[in-house]
Amino acid sequence: MSRIMAHMVSFFPDRDRSMAVVEGLVAGGASYLEIQFPFSDPSADGPAIQSACWSALEAGFTVDEGFRFVADVRKRYDVPIFIMTYAALVCARGVREFISAGQDAGALGFILPDLTPDYDEGVYEIAEELRTNVMPVIVTTMSTDRLRLLEQRRPGYLYVALRRGITGSRTELGTENLGFLDRLGPLGAKVMAGFGISERAQVEALDPHVHAAIVGSTLVRTVAGAAARTSDQTPRESADEIRTLLTEQVANLVGGS
DSSP: OOOOEEEEETSSSSSHHHHHHHEEEEEEEEEEEEEEESSSSSTOHHHHHHHHHHHHHTTTTTTTHHHHHHHHHHHHHHOOEEEEHHHHHHHHHOOOHHHHHHHHOOOOOEEEETTTTTTTHHHHHHHHHTTEEEOEEEEEEEHHHHHHHHHHOOOOOOEESSSSSSSSSOOOOHHHHHHHHHGGGGGOOEEEEEESSSSSHHHHHHHTTOOOEOOOHHHHHHHHHHHHHHHTTHHHHHHHHHHHHHHHHHHHHOOOO
């Protein structure tokens, strides 16, 4: 079976049903969870995740509730969690306070796309001091000089966006982006790769080159579709539908069905 990091938006469609999302992703065989703290201007996200973020904010998401949600997930499931969000939320709370709160909630680390090495508001130094992980987000066109700079950080995990732009549309895998992944071996990091990964064939193609594939928008679209179809059903029926669909979808992606 292949490993995937499954992306979800906390409080989408709402708090209770986002726990059903967790249940489906874990039951299907996700090796990691990327739990997004929604923000009103998610610059790297495509339409599906942007819409989910707006819905989550309307459903009552706050940063404090997000940390409580992560802690609840960790109590229920022994699955590594990365909190994903943007600099505005981190800096509004205070970098040290945010990282510490996430760590206390049980997160293994953080994915902060707009806090890059050398422009990170001290995130990497604070994470190192607190002995937690910040997963740098890089693109396959990254220069050799930038890679050398990244190597000095010695990250434990690395997120590679397989193309530029926003999430959502399908990414073609070829010699160029797969070759870039193979060049990252000397960093010693566990390499995750995503952006536009939605099919079993893509996960299989990535498998020899990465620690895990990252799957996001297609899962969020599944949740959105199930929520819309079950809008006239009870919350429990809606949650059951979401859980079942995600379990099947993830199992197919990792090769478990």
